[in-house]
Amino acid sequence: MRTLNALLLSAILTGSAVWAPLAMAQSAVADQPIEQRMSADEFRAAGLNKLSASELATLNQWLNGTLKTETAKATQSALQIAKTKAQGFFDFDGKRESIHARLVGDFRGFSQGRVYKLDNGQEWEQSEAAELNVRLTNPKVEMRPGILNSWWMIVEGYNTRAKVRRVK
Incomplete structure (x- = not known):
């Protein structure tokens, strides 16, 4: 997992290293x-x-003002995309927000080591024991930030939560 985090951080920083000179050139x-x-x-x-x-x-x-404004908008948009893609992996600005999505396919309850795929493309693995025995199809879930960079998965309509970590 550390290797994956290092690779993702490297990719994001490399992207930033590319955007900054482009913005300066622009x-x-x-x-x-x-x-x-x-x-x-x-x-x-x-x-x-x-x-x-x-x-x-x-x-x-007028041209110079427009070009500077559009460059600033594009830079901000690229940064927002990077933040969204990294959500759950890295904390960019100290603000971690809950992620609301649906699980893809059947949910057969919690089980340590199980990987949960979300409709937003993210995948989360249950990292600690928690039990919830249900059978649901495409339930709504919330990935809620906890302390010390932890995350909790909560299935709508149930009080049990499971500690998870993002794997994709």
Whole structure:
């Protein structure tokens, strides 16, 4: 499990190492005026050579602001995707929230070592003994954070909970 966690952390950090330079490169491009980003032929073909200096400055200001805003949105979106995919594995910002989903297929109660597949693609393994003897199909479950990075699985309508750890 430690190896899996190390690999996931490495992948996430590698992704961050890729996003940061891309965002910085995008920001550097945003600081260039349009007349430097385009060839002279492209500039003329777009009719931008007809703009006054003031009009060109306004266009550059708008383009730079838009590019910076869209880059910030894309960076934030990528970070949110990484956080969602890592939920249950890593704690990014000190906030761990419950995960609400459905178990895929039949649920035959709790049993230590059993792996539970959720409809969101996550898989959780029961890490300690807990017993609940029921037969349900696709029940709603909650993965609730506990102390010391622990997680508990609760099946809707039942009071018994099982300690679990995310494996996928």
